[in-house]
Amino acid sequence: MDIKLNDKENSRKELEATLTYEELTPYFEKAVEKYRKKVSIPGFRKGKAPLNMIRKLYGEGIEYSAVEDIAGEVFYKYITENNLDVISKGAITDIDYKPKEKLDFKIEFDVMPDVKIDKYKGLKLKKQTNKIDDSLVNDEINYHKFRSATYEIDGVASDDDYLITVDLQNLDESGNILIGQSQKDLKVYLGNPEIYPEFKEGMKGIKEGETRIIDSKNAEGEPKKVQISCTKVEKIIYPEMNSGFFKTVTGKDDLKTEEEFRAEIRNELQKIYDGISERQLKSDVVNEMIKENDIPAPERYIDVILDSMVEDYKSRYKGKKIPADFIEADFRNERRVDAIIQAKWYLIRDKIIEMEKIEADEESYRKIAEEFSGKFNIPADKLMEAYKDNEDIKMRILNDKVMDIIINNAELEEILELRTKEDSGEV
Template sequence: MNITKEQIDELNAVVKVAVTKEDYQDKVETILKDYRKQANIPGFRKGQVPMGLIKKQYGKAVLVDEVNKLLQDNLNKYLTEEKLDVLGNPLPKQQDNFNWDAEDFAFEFELGLAPSFSIDLKSKDAITHYKIVADAKMIDEQVERLQKQYGKLISKEVVGKTDEITGTFVNEAEEIDHKTTLELDKIKDENALKSLIGKKAGEVVTLNTKDLFTEDYLLGSSLGISATKADNLEIEVSFTIEEINERELAPLDQEFFDKLFGKDVITSEEGLKERIKTDSEKQFEQQSDQKLLNDVTEHFIETTKFDLPEEFLTKWIKTTGEKQLTDDEANEEFKKSEKGLRYQLIEGKIIQENGIQIQFEELKDFAKGFIKEQMAQFGQLDPKDEELDGIAARVLSNQDEVKRLSEQLMSQKLLNLYKEKANLTSKEVTYEDFVKEVYG
C-alpha cells in the first residue's frame, strides 16, 4: 500500500492511497475459506461448497469490507506518523469511474488542516478580574434572614406590612389552584400590598401577577406553575387568606449561634458576621472565576486571528451527521459551530504550549473534593477518607462522570494559568454592583 499527500494550500490537502491485490488478497482468501467451512447451500454438504460459488456469492462483499478496513487502519496510522493536525475526518473524494472488479484500487481523501497561529497570554489590554465582597448591608440582611428562619411565628388577626400570609391562589382559566405562604416584604406591587394590609383570614383579594414580587422566580413557585409559564405572565388571580403570622426574630444568643454552626464555633454577633462574610465571599469567588474564564475565552476568540478550511468543514458537516444536510443547512451549522471550534483550537494550543496535563491521582483528589462538598450540604461535615475513596472509585468508573470531572479540572487549571500569566486588573465590587455591571 502506498500513501502520498498533495498539499493544496495551508489548510487543505489530498491524501492518495494506492491499494494493490497483494495488500488484501491473503485476508480475503482466509475469510472466504472460513465462509466455505460454514456455508449451508442446498445441494452441497457443509464444507464442500465449491470455492467458485463462495466467491461468486460473497467475494465482492468481503473484498469491499477488507479494503475499507485497510484504508481506515492505514490512513489513521499515516496521519499519526506524519503528525498531521486534521479537523473533522478525512472525506473520500467521489470517483465516478471507480470499479470494484479491478484488482488494484486508488482512493483519494480530502483533509482539512488545523491553522498555524500564536497566542500571547499577556495581552495588551487588561482583562477585569472581579473581587466580590460582602458589604455590611448584605451581611445585615443575611443575619436577619437567619433570625427569621429560626424565629417564632406569632398568630395575628389582621395583616401587617411585614407579616407572612398563608393562602390559596386561584385562576380557573390558567388552571391555577395553589396553596402558598407569602412574605409581604417580598411583594413589589404597591397596590397589591395595600390591598392585603388590614385584611383578615377568610377574606379574598384580587391581585395582578405583573411585577407582583421583588424577585421574578417567586411568581412561579407561589402560583405552582413552571418558570417558563410564569415568565411575562399578566393575569388576575384571587388569593384567599387562610392564616396570618408575624415572625418574631430569633435573638442573637449562644443558642442561635450553636444551631447554625455547632456548639461554641461562633460566640458573638461579630463572629457571626465575620463567618457570613467569609462564607459569602467564598461563594462569590466561584462566580467571579467563571466570569473571568468567560472573559478570557472571549478575549482570545476576538484577538487570535486565523483562517479555517471553511469549505472543507462545511462539506464535512453536510455529510457526516445523522442525516445529510442541504448546502444552506450546512452553511448555517458551520456558522453556529465556528466560534466553538476556534476556541477548541485556541484552548488546545494553550494546553499544549503550557504542558497542562491531568493525572489520574489529580482527578481522584478533585472528585473526592467535589464529593466532600456535596456531603457537607447534607450535614456530613467530616467523612472518613476510606468512605471518600470508595465513592470516588464508583464515580470514576462511569466514563461520563470522568469526562465531566476532567473538563471541570481542566477549566480550573486553565483558570489558574490565566491568573498567573494573563494581563488582569483587579476590581473590588459588592455583589449588587457585580450583578448590575455584568448582567445589566
C-alpha cells in the same frame, strides 16, 4: 502500496492510495473467512464450508464488498501512524477496483489546523474582587429563616410577618365583576418587597373574612379596581437562632453562636461571588485571546462542537420526551456563535499547551479528587485513579493551567465591588 497526502482548501486533506492485488490479498482472505462464518452451503454445516469453495462461489462479490472496508482500514492506519489530529471520520470521494489488478481510492478528511499564536502574555484584563456587605448576609439569613418558618392561624395581619390567602377579582370602573378575571387562593407574604405599594397599603391590618377594594393600574398605566377577599391569615413563626437552625442551613454542627453562623454565611457568599468573578475573568480571557489571535475555525470542527451541544441538550431529557418545540436546525443556528467561539478557543488553548509543554500532573488530579471526594462519598485516592482515565478531567486540568499562565502573565486591574442585598438575585 503507493500512498500520498494531498493538501486541499483550509484544513482539508486528501489521502490518495493505490494497493496492488498482492497487497490486497491478505485483506480479501480475512473477508472470505468472515463470509464463511455466516454462509450456509448444502452438505456443510454453517460456517464449515471449505475456503476454496467459498472463493470459487463468492470470491469476486466478496472482493467488491470488501474494498470500502479496506480503504477505511488503510486510512485509519495511516492517520494513526502519522499522528494526524483528525476532526472528521473521512469520506471516500473516489474508489476504483480492478479485479486481480489493483485498488485506487481517495478519502477526504479534516485535520486540526496548525495555528500561530501572536499574543497570550501581557493581556490587559480586569478582575472583580468582592466585599460582602452586612445587608447581603442579613438578606441570606432572612431567606433561610423564612424557608424554615412555621405558620400559626391568626385573625388579623397586624404587621409584615404574615402570610395571607386571598381571592382576587378585577372590577370595572363601576365596580362590577369582570368575568374571567379572577384568581383564587393566592398566597401573599406581606413582607415581600416586590408587592406593589398600593396593594401593600391596601392589605394592611386585613382580617380573615374581610373584603377590600384596591385602586391600582393595569399594564398600560390605566386605572383599575381589584377586589380582594381574605380567606386565611397566618402569623409567620421564625425559627430560633440556635445550633439546630445553624446546622439545618449549613450542614455543620460546630456552629454554636450567631456570630459564628453569620461568619459562615458570609464565607459561603464570598465563595459564590468570587466564583462568579472567576468565571467572568475566564470568559474575558477567552474573548481577549480570540481578539488578539484571530484564527479561522474549520467548519467541520464547528459542526463537531454543535453536534456535542445537541447531544448534551438531548441527554438532559434521557428517559423523557424532548420538548415538542425543540427544532434541531433552529438550535444549531442559535448556538452557532457559541460554537465558533469554543472552536477558536480550543485551537488557541491546544497550541499553548503544546508551546508551554503543559501536562496533567499527579498533583492536579489529586486536587480535583479531593474537591469532589466528599460530594461523591468516594475516597480521594480511588477517585483520582478513575479521573486519570477520564479525558474530560484531563482537559479541565490542562484548560485551567492555560488560564493560569495567561492570567498570571496579564496586566490585571482589580476592581472592588461591594455586594449588597440588591445583588442577591445573581446567586
